[in-house]
Amino acid sequence: MNKQLTIAMPKGRIFTEAVELLRNAGFELPPEFDDSRKLIIDVDEEDFRFILAKPMDVATYVEHGVADLGIAGKDVLLEEERDVYELLDLKISSCYLAVAGLPGTKINDVAPKIATKYPNIAAAYFREQGEQVEIIKLNGSIELAPMIGLADRIVDIVSTGRTLKENGLVEYETIAGVTSRLIVNPVSYRIKDERISELIKRLNEVIY
Incomplete structure (x- = not known):
């Protein structure tokens, strides 16, 4: 049986911090790994295959089984609600979800509009506050x-x-803290449990 672990990760800050974490846990990732432009990288020494994906796609790859594991922000997991198991809080790439707007402005009493790339999170949050809002989905430059x-x-x-401040916006409410999590496909968790358990054990030793 193929015991290779396929791990989906996003490029950028999460990738950089996750690679450092894996190296701290004793996994040998070659130096050129950091600067590769490839979308699929095999690390034969560790029997790993890495898929480099858009942050919002990581959980999709894991849910559909093309990746055994993934490293994804809690924001993505809350928004996407994919059928994956969350194994470990890696405590990297810390940030948070917030409500923001122009200073000194009140939210419209009639059908207030909320712009976001997290429509599910935003809708759930305002519903919990007892507010009916219109969600406007944007993909970038939300400010x-x-x-x-x-x-x-x-x-x-x-x-x-900094981005809010530079654009003249202020925070009004914090919705949730966000860190990156190790997630797993439920089937992979059963058939590759020994390798996955070993990975978790080694990562746990270097997470603070």
Whole structure:
């Protein structure tokens, strides 16, 4: 039986911090791994295959079994609600989801508009607050929405808050903290349990 582990990861900050974590756990990842432009990278020494994907696609690959494991932000897991198991909080790439808007503005009483790339999270949050809102799905530059009158508020990821500040926006509420999680396909978890358990054990030793 093939015991190779296929791991889906997003490029960018999560990738960089996850690679460092794996190396700290004693896994041999070659130096050129960091700068590769390939979308699929085999690391024969560890019997790993890495799939480099868009952040929102990682959980989809794991759910459908083309990847055994994935490293995904909690924001993606909350938004996508995929059929995967969350194994471990890796405690990397910390940030949070927040409601933001122009300073000193009240949310519209009649059908307030919320712009976000997280429509499910935003809808659930405002529903919990007892507010009916209109969700406007955007894929980028969410900060523009209040500035051009498209929305009363935005729901977005905040890391340092610098982007909000530079665009004249302020935070109004925090929705949830976000870190990156190790997720697994339920079938892979059964048939490759020894390898996955060993990976979890080694990662647990270096997570603080």
